[in-house]
Amino acid sequence: MPLRYILLDIEGTVSPIPFVHKVLFPYSRRRLKDFVQSHAGDPTVQSSLSATQATALAEDQQVLTADETIDRLLHWIDTDRKHPALKALQGLIWREGYESGEFTSDIYADVYPVLAAWKERGLQLGIYSSGSVQAQLLLFKYTDRGDMTPLFSHHFDTAMGGKREAGAYNRILAQIGLAASDVLFLSDIAAELEAAAAVGIETIQLVRPGTSAAPGQRTAADLDAVDKLILSQPC
Numbered sequence: 001m002p003l004r005y006i007l008l009d010i011e012g013t014v015s016p017i018p019f020v021h022k023v024l025f026p027y028s029r030r031r032l033k034d035f036v037q038s039h040a041g042d043p044t045v046q047s048s049l050s051a052t053q054a055t056a057l058a059e060d061q062q063v064l065t066a067d068e069t070i071d072r073l074l075h076w077i078d079t080d081r082k083h084p085a086l087k088a089l090q091g092l093i094w095r096e097g098y099e100s101g102e103f104t105s106d107i108y109a110d111v112y113p114v115l116a117a118w119k120e121r122g123l124q125l126g127i128y129s130s131g132s133v134q135a136q137l138l139l140f141k142y143t144d145r146g147d148m149t150p151l152f153s154h155h156f157d158t159a160m161g162g163k164r165e166a167g168a169y170n171r172i173l174a175q176i177g178l179a180a181s182d183v184l185f186l187s188d189i190a191a192e193l194e195a196a197a198a199v200g201i202e203t204i205q206l207v208r209p210g211t212s213a214a215p216g217q218r219t220a221a222d223l224d225a226v227d228k229l230i231l232s233q234p235c
């Protein structure tokens with residue numbers, strides 16, 4: 001296999017799952033009301049509030065007041081609903097948090113050196129995550145290892161389709177202009193790996209602390225272990 005491109009998931013692959021749930025989501029929850037009120041003139045804030053109200057009207061025939069709109073958004077954070085309006089607001093709130101130094105993103109220690117070595121070797125690197133492209137760029141810009149965004153040639157999110165749908169991987173292949181056999185996909189979730197494998201992409205499951213090895217998957221504990229698997233593979 002002439003490996004040319006490595007596509008990576010974020011949560012559970014390059015970043016510990018608790019970072020999003022213990023740092024990012026609580027921060028957006030804490031800041032949401034103040035942020036919306038203090039950025040009332042921001043067009044993204046306005047369109048996100050309108051979209052939230054439109055969804056409430058369509059789904060529950062409810063006309064939300066300003067306070068109720070914020071409550072609905074908080075409820076969506078609590079129930080992990082991936083509504084575009086919430087994602088857009090969270091993107092703005094997280095940008096403020098990163099830029100003000102409120103937190104840096106948590107990336108596993110093996111990630112930067114291995115990705116830098118792969119890029120040095122001529123491999124292209126891309127990210128495919130259910131977090132928005134905007135959120136991905138922030139996450140990799142503000143790491144405790146500095147700005148990692150220059151490592152990646154592409155960022156993909158659910159605009160490509162769901163991560164458990166084979167079609168999404170075909171759309172990504174079309175965008176990067178490579179054959180499935182040129183690409184390796186790394187994720188912690190077996191259903192995502194199976195969807196990628198269904199279109200012919202090679203896969204390895206990352207089994208970080210807290211993840212269980214899925215039956216039938218090639219597995220690696222970290223990116224150093226992935227590197228050893230790649231090097232041992234006949235080209």
Ligand SMILES: [Mg+2]
Binds near residue numbers: 009
């Ligand atoms: Mg994951």
